[in-house]
Amino acid sequence: MARRDRAPTPPPPPDAPLPAELLSGPGAFFRRLGASEPRAWRYLAPVFLAALLSGVLYALLVRPTVGLGGGGGGPLVHATNAFGTLFLTVFGYALMAGLGFLGAGRGGRAAEVYGATFALLPPLLLPLIVLSLVLPGPALPDPAPGTEIIDVQRAALRAVGQSGLSRVSILLTVLATLAQFVLAYRGFRELTGSRRRALLGTLTPLVPALLLTLVGFGPLLAGIF
Template sequence: MARTRIRPPDPLPILNEPAAPLPTLLLTGPRVFAAALAPTTPRAWRYGAVVVLSSVLSGLAYTLVVRHATVHAATVAETPVPGLPALLVDVLGGMFLGLLTAVLMWGLGFLGAGRAARSAEVYGASFALLPPLWLLVILWTLLTPAAAWLPDAAALQAAGSNLGNLQIAGLRTAAGTQAGFLLLVVTLLGTVAQCALAFPALRVLTGKPLRAALGSLLPLLPALLVQFVGVAPLAIAALSRPPGA
């Protein structure tokens, strides 16, 4: 008697994974972004390029805003003027703080909202908000007349030839320019806007409003603190009183 061979079932067709949404979609439709992200395979650094770009531009914007203060102070105090290596250190410092902010948002967002929230991707996409704003700060800085960055005669006289006082006077003047003020606003309010954009996306992905709220609120203060550290010299100089005032 011949043995009957059992034919194996046909393999299931391989379905193509849908394309991940562009990070800019989060800015116009956080819920639509989350719905498009949900069926894709989780990848923590899917939007890592956006984070890196934003971080580099933030460091460059800060460096350009404060460079007049540092160069002028070194010139008046007759000390070596900061060269290209010093400028690169400032840019890399801003980049490091931007990346640290992204890691904090990822970790604390995960802690608050859980794995389903995909906080690394949501917060990574939220950095798409910042590059156009950093470019605006950079352009505004470059268009500001050089004289606007220099302390007035009274501030220079009060600072004397002390390098530290001259730098503070220069930073105080820089913070008073429109470009300096815009830098502070983008640095701090931009972080708040990122967390606000993340909430509706996290809510769709988790299906739990409370978890989404925790995922957007837990990272807020630590991220703000890190961003404030980046602009602290400018902010503190703006709030300080001139010598003898």
């Protein structure tokens, strides 16, 4: 009997790069990502880590306003403040991934591209969190007798929003969001080979994501402006 030759087993696809590798070389990162097997959930860890740190930072920034004027305080209020920003960050990623998919197409792998860009945020947020813990809080205005609780808290939020740390936190977060889109364009350009697709995948979610970022700092922005 003639021996039947077996077809050679194709080699497995290479492993995808770790999200931290994006910071050292975006071009090499996305080339390696393009050679790996697509998995939409691959880079969810940087998203949730960034969301958690964003929530902690916001809760620490507004911490001096909690319980003023006889309002409620305690761990539940701090947790609620943190959860609001955490939710907006995760929702922002879902928006970026969904609209990016519509713009760049399936080949753009928007969920992975945008998920990986969230690796930018933890190295930025951690120092801000440390500073919010070690620096003294802003001086809050003394409320006049008989002032409503809501007015006391609004005045305190304005004072916190005008502090240097709040301004720096908002500015750096907005700049980091813009940097995410710069990296996303690089990724879409590499993965799709189309400048048009890369632009659509980048520009379609840009404005909504920036608006969500500003909404997360809304109470503090009222103090700046």
